[in-house]
Amino acid sequence: MGRATKFIIWFIVACVGLFVVTAIAFRLFFDPNDxxxxxxxxxxxxxxxxxxxxxxxxxxxxxxxxxxxxxxxxGNLPGFEADTLAEFDRAKLGVRMLPLLLRRxxxxxAAEIDGLQLNFEVNAKDQRNWSDLIATDEExxxxxxxxxxxxxxxxxxxxxxxxxxxxxxxxxxxEYRLTDVNLALGRVSNAGTPVPxxxxxxxxxxxxxxxxxxxxxxxxxxxxxAAIVTFxxxxxQGVVDGIxxxxxxxxxxxxxxxxxxxxxxxTMQPVALSVLDIKLRANVETFSYADTITPTxxxxxxxxxxxxxxxxxxxxxxxxxxxxxxxxxxxxxxxQVRENDVALTGLQxxxxxxxxxxxLVVPTVSSGRFRFDLSGESLDxxxxxxxxxxxxxxxxxxxxxxxxxxxxxxxLNASGKVRVAAVQLGALRLENTGLELTSQGGRLRVxxxxxxxxxxxxxxxxxxxxxxATPVLSVNENVQGVDLAKLALAMFEKKNITGxxxxxxxxxxxxxxxxxxxxxxxxxxxxxxxxxxxxxTDVWYELRRA
Numbered sequence: 001m002g003r004a005t006k007f008i009i010w011f012i013v014a015c016v017g018l019f020v021v022t023a024i025a026f027r028l029f030f031d032p033n034d035x036x037x038x039x040x041x042x043x044x045x046x047x048x049x050x051x052x053x054x055x056x057x058x059x060x061x062x063x064x065x066x067x068x069x070x071x072x073x074x075g076n077l078p079g080f081e082a083d084t085l086a087e088f089d090r091a092k093l094g095v096r097m098l099p100l101l102l103r104r105x106x107x108x109x110a111a112e113i114d115g116l117q118l119n120f121e122v123n124a125k126d127q128r129n130w131s132d133l134i135a136t137d138e139e140x141x142x143x144x145x146x147x148x149x150x151x152x153x154x155x156x157x158x159x160x161x162x163x164x165x166x167x168x169x170x171x172x173x174x175e176y177r178l179t180d181v182n183l184a185l186g187r188v189s190n191a192g193t194p195v196p197x198x199x200x201x202x203x204x205x206x207x208x209x210x211x212x213x214x215x216x217x218x219x220x221x222x223x224x225x226a227a228i229v230t231f232x233x234x235x236x237q238g239v240v241d242g243i244x245x246x247x248x249x250x251x252x253x254x255x256x257x258x259x260x261x262x263x264x265x266x267t268m269q270p271v272a273l274s275v276l277d278i279k280l281r282a283n284v285e286t287f288s289y290a291d292t293i294t295p296t297x298x299x300x301x302x303x304x305x306x307x308x309x310x311x312x313x314x315x316x317x318x319x320x321x322x323x324x325x326x327x328x329x330x331x332x333x334x335x336q337v338r339e340n341d342v343a344l345t346g347l348q349x350x351x352x353x354x355x356x357x358x359x360l361v362v363p364t365v366s367s368g369r370f371r372f373d374l375s376g377e378s379l380d381x382x383x384x385x386x387x388x389x390x391x392x393x394x395x396x397x398x399x400x401x402x403x404x405x406x407x408x409x410x411x412l413n414a415s416g417k418v419r420v421a422a423v424q425l426g427a428l429r430l431e432n433t434g435l436e437l438t439s440q441g442g443r444l445r446v447x448x449x450x451x452x453x454x455x456x457x458x459x460x461x462x463x464x465x466x467x468x469a470t471p472v473l474s475v476n477e478n479v480q481g482v483d484l485a486k487l488a489l490a491m492f493e494k495k496n497i498t499g500x501x502x503x504x505x506x507x508x509x510x511x512x513x514x515x516x517x518x519x520x521x522x523x524x525x526x527x528x529x530x531x532x533x534x535x536x537t538d539v540w541y542e543l544r545r546a
Contacts, residue, residue, distance in 0.1 A: 214238030
């Protein structure tokens, strides 16, 4: 063995021995807990917040430079409700020594954190309790250091267990809470390869009263230079309370989501959503998250049963003459999610086989108002009337009168227009029918109601006032120039009546059902018959005989 070789071997042995002696001395004479107060003081000086390290601090040197910290809290600013901005029960992070020293490679083991709790708040003065920890654009440019390059980053994984994230916006009254957040990330490196991610969490939203538990599975890619985060194929499923009487299963999936931090925009691949047995597909336009999030999407909803949906929402569906009524509704539209409602434009709806087009606004807050503007080709109203069941009679053998829908009128906050080319109402066929509806505070009005009726015209004004103890129904209806022959044939199957008829009805009554309304009915009625004949009968003879 040459002298050079022996020298190298002894040098290596000496270095290893020196490192071992240093490590032993480090363990014997160095306690990281001795620096606890220095760390707390440095944080207090730089942020003005109280950092309290209650748990132990442990440090290992080889082969990992590993730090583990016990329970720690970071205080909140004055003027905010929570005592702390952040806290955790345990955090651990390790870095491999040799790659860092020899090749400037940052190789991190699994980063672990238990019991993390974050409290974000916007107070009544519109101040944010985290804004002082975020550098402004000017500070970021001043503090920015040139990229030296050549550094490699490698993290074995990230494991977050039992975290809680609370956000409250006092001026708006919004409150969001994520609980029991568990998140596992796979290997992270600056090679840009997708990082598998999975997790679960509970959530609650106020106002709205929504809460639930969901599971998430996705992958994440990070482009640090372009400040772009890309989520790959993503799935979310779970159970949500607050949508219906019973907990509702929900499923969300998309092929990908791209978040651009500098532009503060989100771009999504086509989305599939399933909730309350309703399946929805959406092509979402790129939207901003800088302020209020208001995405716009082209949506398509597969046919579902409104009757079944009413049952799930705790609403008793009405009995209808046609048992198949209220059984199918399919939608296509452009939807925009706004702060207090969802607006559907370019709407194409197929309701129990009848096609409608127009627009619809559905409120997402309890004080919101339904708005609609719809047109269709045909509608058979008879399908949705109360059934004439054989046993549906009163004690005297008369049919049980139809009840005034008081609860519906009191709850309905809506306005809109409907136009239908042909309407079947009882034995009557109305054409070019149109109506406008307004309802608020227990007062419903349908006016004007217009239609072509057997060569003549009909217009009406129907009101229901359910704001008091007893509902009041009033009508003001007019018919002009109606062909009596066609009307008699349709209503009575009579072919021996001719002429034209016009008239006016101004009536009102009060009561819980139509029977009580009829018994209290008052008002005026007027008819005018022109060129009327009753073929096959000598009217003057019958009058004289009478």
